[in-house]
Amino acid sequence: MGFLSREKISGTQVVGDKRISTVQAPRPQRKSFFFNLYFGTLSLLKGMRVTARYFFRPSTWVTQQYPENRQELKMFERYRAELTLKYDENGYHNCTGCKICDSACPNNSIKVIDREGPSGKQEIDRYIWRMDTCTFCNLCVMVCPHDALEMTGRFESSVLDRRLLVYQLNRYAGATKKNIEKSKDSESKDLLLKSFESRTFYEGAIPLSTSDEKGIFDGRI
Amino acid sequence: MSEREATIFSLIQSCCSEVILNEGSGSFSIQVPSEKLVFVMEHLKKSESLAFVMLLDHLAVDWKEMGEFELVYQLYSFKLDQRIEVTTKIPRAIPNAHSVSRIWPIAEWQEREVYDLFGIYYINHPDLRRLFLEDDWKGFPLRKDYEDPFMLELVKE
Amino acid sequence: MIEVGSLKARMESTPGGLKTEEYFVNMGPQHPSTHGVLRLVLKMDGETVREVIPVLGYIHRSIEKIAEHLNGRQIVHLTDRMDYLSSAMNNWAVSLAVEEALQIELNPRIETIRTIVAELERIQSHLLWWGVLGIDLGAVTTFFYGFRDREMITDILEETTGARLTLNYIQPGGLMFDIHPHFVKRVKEVLAHLKIKICEYETLLSENVILQNRLRNVGILTSEKAISMGSTGPVLRGSGVALDLRKQKPYGVYGSVEFDVPVGSVGDSWDRYWVRVEEIRQSMRIIEQLIDNIPEGKFMVMKPAKKLTLPKKSYFGQVETARGILGVYIQGCEKEEPHRVHFRSPNFNNLWVITQIAPGGKMADLVATLSTLDLVIPDIDR
Amino acid sequence: MSWEIQTIADRAAGATSMAEVGAYLVLGVVLGLAIVSLMGLILNYSERKICAHIQCRLGPMRVGFHGLLQPIADGVKLLFKEDISPRNADRLVYIMAPFISLLATFLIVVTVPFSPLVQIADLNIGVVYVAAVSGFGVLGVLLAGWSSNNKWSMMGAMRAGAQMVSYELSAVLALLTVVLLSQSLKLSEVVLSQEQGWWIFRAPVVGLVACVIFFVASCAEINRTPFDLAEGESELTAGFHTEYSGLRFALFFLAEFVNMFLVSAMLVTFFLGGWMPFHLGGLTGFNEVMDLLPPGIWFLGKVTVVVLLFMWVRWTFPRLRIDQVMNLEWKILLPIGFANLFLTSIVVLLDLYLF
Known part of the structure; x- marks a missing residue:
């Protein structure tokens, strides 16, 4: 009884040479x-x-009162909100500046600038990430052969100027620790370590905004 | 090519002998000369043994080096449970094609989209206007030689 | 009952009699019930719609042109932004085409997880549609109920893929991540929860006399018209044609699971409504069959940075998204970047149906019809 | 227990000096204004809270304790907003329309019997007056839609006009039932006639039917879901007040909320005994226990229940289509209303009261 019959009206339809089992929609009765x-x-x-x-x-009731519950609010560990270089407890990262992430990035949001190290090897100078064009597709993290990158859940990144969304991710320029340990030649190893010591530390991701750039900083230096 | 596709192909060839198989496709595909297109399409839909009643998709491919546009129609037949790709090539210099919007009404808008992005003029189309872009847009963006001063190109070293 | 048309004719035939005038209204691009930036130019006669002229392009981002500069792996993330409610299925369509081109064989684990994620995505898409349908018809509360339950599914997807809407999870050659350890447990919880809630939805909306009156015999789309307009998905199935790619050309592991295809009989808004609600149940049925025995294996069968050089051939990958058949046409030319990419979006064809079925109905019918067509505008404009 | 009724108008009439008359006059106006503005605030807040809780939300939480000051904050915000009028609008009518809307509600407040001692004026043709003045409210909506020079507003106004005028009929028919039962047009006497029991219970079935009809019809008259076609957000963007902003919009908003209160007050007055406590025929003991609560509390309590009902209905149902709205009125409510009126006359003639 009522407007809708509760029973399931099954049927079959033939499309091509396949028989497809169907359920028929009931009609509201008047x-x-x-x-x-x-x-x-x-x-x-x-x-x-x-x-x-x-x-x-x-x-x-399901409302979450956002700014008040900041303490309890925890994002999932895979949440993709901010690209960061992984740092170990000593503050070292693994990025060698191989530029694989640069070429994998679909919208040119990553710019890896290399320089020639003291031993003649390529090493990272600056790792620039533009959050304003990033689509958080995770391809850079996926392709990274050195496991140097990760996406973190820090989602509160709103700023008032789009130019402030250009970040430098590496805190220091120079070879990775691994490369130094690998180098057998003790002379070059010393040289590398020397450059490594004189590295300059930065705190956190650094917005690269230069007001004299016309319009928006485009990653090309 | 499966057995069924071979029979379908022979059925199509019996109505128009100029139809050839298109090798440049991963799926079952035929190539039709552009002047025979409407005739073959009508046959594909109306013929009882084929009954390709649904026009799934229509698109164009710009082959700039060969000086050709390739028009691709994806048809589907409920009777055979088969999808077929019909392609035709028209010269890039004179991009005219016959409209199939009388056979499948949806082609009217699909052709408008192709016109909008490729500049292919459909003869006998009821309402050939731009679909996505503004009416005064210059050029046809999906052509390979389209240039736009504002277009942001990916800069790869 | 007196026909309004005949009355009008009589009025006009009498000299000096009443005259009515048709007028144009712009519905959109900013209108609550066009669900995005769709603009409909309506020719109205009082409350009756005489003609609908859709105007597109307000969110045209030229994805097809951009995709010509990207490789097969990079295209995937663009498809997230087309039909953002069935992004997993969109990713899958591109992956299918690329995998066909490169002849990549997948293992059963990948196929199973893909199927589960796609079905979860379908459920959340339909739940959102259900809520929005309520808002379109004036029942605001359903919107919140639909979103509340959808949130649980997006949470699961977020935990596994790291994103809520633009998943970019299904990649050519496998998946972006393996499933999260909590995935199976949480999916089961949600299914149990949804089973109760769907009954509630039925009482709140499906059985409601007002809703039935609003949807019954409104926007009738006959099966012939639906086929000739190339509409697919629940719109076509609402018209009584059981075309479902999951049955027709089973991809993933759809061939090995049991489910029914819900179909309508008349093709009106009610049928489309009911088909979608039933599809939620059928999707739950599919997930239930798969969730307990996800096979072991790798989640990516090739190196993540492998070059995807496409042969000079065209490929057409199709999947059944929440709204119909999404086709991805990829023409390769011996390079990583394809020569041409085209998306056959289900919404594009479903949209034009409105020009055929809305005229003659009331303004409110147009809103109901639009809502049951379940359009996602970025997918139309691409 | 005999009730002594004294309205402000009565007191003014019995006044000895002109100053006293003036004082009562001012008191009446202030009381009316106070009720209108206070009800606007209270109902605004409660509507938002109730709809939020129905929708699994919390509603306003930030301004004051649990958002108690939210309506005031909103009012202040609307006060400072730019007052835009469309270029080709009919300026005079456009400015007037919200005031007309509010005026209609204000005029009804005058007759509402809050308690035997709190009533601004007690007209001897109260029912006719209420029916007439509530019809006046349509004018504001119609003029707003017309003068905005916007097709959406126009459509909303036309819908509102058609709908409100039609439903007026059913509402008045339901009121007539009570007039038949209580044999008076005076609101205070309608209330007094329910001393033996409220009409919804006392008149067998017909009272209940009339009450339901009045509820549905008044729901349509005050343009609330499922009859909010005039605003119909998803169809007409905002209907007749699309072009209004700032204070004028606030006035429409206020009128809408106060209308809801008034309609509930009327429903309570006619069917639920007004300020009359719950009495059951000759059960004197029971009646006396009931009388312990003052009549004003009874009135407000009943109005609260009806207002809650209105809100509950609004946040549950989808909206009807314009032709269905008309069908419901002319093919369902009106025939039932007439039949009900006929049955009521039989009840009155044969004295078939339940107790």
Whole structure:
């Protein structure tokens, strides 16, 4: 009884040489004036019961009060909000400046600038990431052969000027620790270590905004 | 090519002998001369044994080096449960093609999209206007020789 | 009952009688019920819609042109932004085409996870649609209920893929990540929760006399018209044609699971409504069959940085998204970047149906019809 | 227990000096204004809270304790907003429309019997007056839609006009039922006639039916979902007040909320006994226990319940289509209303009261 029949109307349809099992949609039925009036009112009352149930059950309310719950708010560990270089406890990262992430980036948001190290080997000078064009596709993290990159969940990155969304990710320029340990030639190793010591540390990601750049900083230096 | 596709192909060839198989496609595809296009399409839809009643998709490919546009139609037949790709080539210098919007109404808008982005003029089209871009847009962006001073190119060293 | 048309004709035939005038209204690009930046130019006669002229291009981002400069792996993330509610399926379509081109064989684990994620995505898409349909018809509360339950699914997806909407999870050759250790447990929880909630949805909206009256015999799309307009997905199935790629050309592991294809009988808005609600149940059925036995294996069968050189051939990958058949046409030319990429978006074809079925109905019917067509505008404009 | 009714108008009439008359006059106006503005604030807040809780949300939480000061904050915000009028609008009508809307509500406040001693004026044709003045409210909506020079507003206004005028009919028919039962047009006497029991219970079935009809019809009259076609956000963007902003918009908003209160007050007055405590025929003991609560509290309590009902309905149902709205009125409510009126006359003739 009622407007909708509860029973499932199964059927089959043939498309090409395949038989496809289907479920038929029931039609809402309308009959006499009083039938419609009775079941119409009944359906409305049933709907009202559903909403009333929620009204009286505060446990079902789901609102999160965002700025107040900052302490409890935890993003999932894979959440993609900010690209960072992984730093170990001593503050070393693994980036060698191989530029694989640079070429994998679909919208040119990553710019890796190399320089020639003291031993003649290429090493990282600056790792520049433009958050304003980044689509957080994770391809850079996926392709990185040295496991140097990761996406973190720091999502509060709004700024008032788009130019402030250009970051330098590496805190120091120079060869990675691994490369230094690998180099057998003790002379070059010393040379590398020397350059390594004189590295300059930066705190956190550094916005690269230069007001004299016309318009938006485009990553080309 | 499966057995069924071979029968379909022979059925199509019996109505128009100029139809050839298109080798440059990963799926079942035929190539039709552009002047025979409407005729073959009509046959594909109306013929009872084929009944390609649904025009899934229509697109164009710009082959600049060969001086050609390739028009691709994806058809689907419920009766055969088969998708077919119909392609035709028109010269790049005179990009005119016949509209199939009388056979499938949806072609009217799909052709408008292709016109908008490739500048292919469809003869007998009821309402050939730009679809996505503004009416006073200059040029056809998906052509390979399209240049736009504002277009941001990826700069790769 | 007196036909309004005949009354009007009589009025006009009498000299000096009443005259009515048709007028144009712009519905959109900023209108609450066009769900984005779609603009419909309406020719109205009082409350009755006489003609609908869609005007597109307000969110045209030229994805097809951009994709010509990217390689097969990079294209995937653009498809997230087309039909953002079925981004997993969009990713899958590109991956299918690229995998076909490069002849990559996948292992069953990848296929199973892909199927589960795609079905979760389908459920969340339909839940969002259900809520928005309520808002379009004036029942604001359903919107929040739909979003509340959808949130649980996006949470699962977020935990596994790191994103809520633009997943970029299914990659050519496998997946971006392996599933999260909590994935199976949480999916089961959500399914149990949804089973109860769907009954609630039925009482709140499906059985509601007002909703039935609003949707019944409104925007009737006959099966012939639906086929000739090239509409797919729930719109076509609502018209009674059981075309579902998951059954027709099973990709993933759809061939080995059992599910029914919901179809309508008349092709009106009610049928489309019911088909979508039933599809939620069928998707849940699919996930239930798969979730307990996800096979072991790698989640990526090739090196992540491998070059994807496409042969000089064209490939057409199709999947059934939440809105219909998404086709990806990729023409390679012996380079990493494809020569031409084209997306056959389901919404594009479904949109034009409105020009055929809305005229003659009321303004409110147009809103109901638009809502049951479930359009995502960025997918139309691309 | 006999109730002594004394309205402000009565007191003014019995006044000895002109100063006293003036004082009562000022008191009446201030009381009316206070009710209008206070109800606007309270209902605004409660509507938002209730709809939020129904929708699993918390609602306003930031301004004051649990957002208690939110309506005031909103009012201040609207006050300082730029008051835009469209270029080709009919300026005079455009400015007037919100005031007309508010005026209609204000005129009804005058007759509402809050308690035996709190009532601004008690007209002897109260029912006719209420029916007439509530029809006046349509004018504001119509003029707003017309003068905005916007097709959406126009459509909304036309819908509102058609709908409100039609539903007026059913509402008045339902009121007539009570007039038949209580045999008076005076609101205070309508209330007094329910001393033996409220009409919704006392008149067998017909009272209930009339009450439901009045509820539905008044729901349509004050343009709330499922009858909010005039605003119909998803169809007409905002309907008749699309072009309004700032203070004028606030006035429409206020009128809408106060209208809801008034309609509930009327429903309570006619069917739920107004300020009359819950009495059951000759059960004197029971009645006396009921009388312990003052009539003003009874009135407000009942109005609260009805207002909650209105909100509950609004946040549950989808909106009807314009032709369905008309069908509901002319094909369902009106025939039932007429039949009900006929049955009521039988009830009155044969004295078939329940207790």
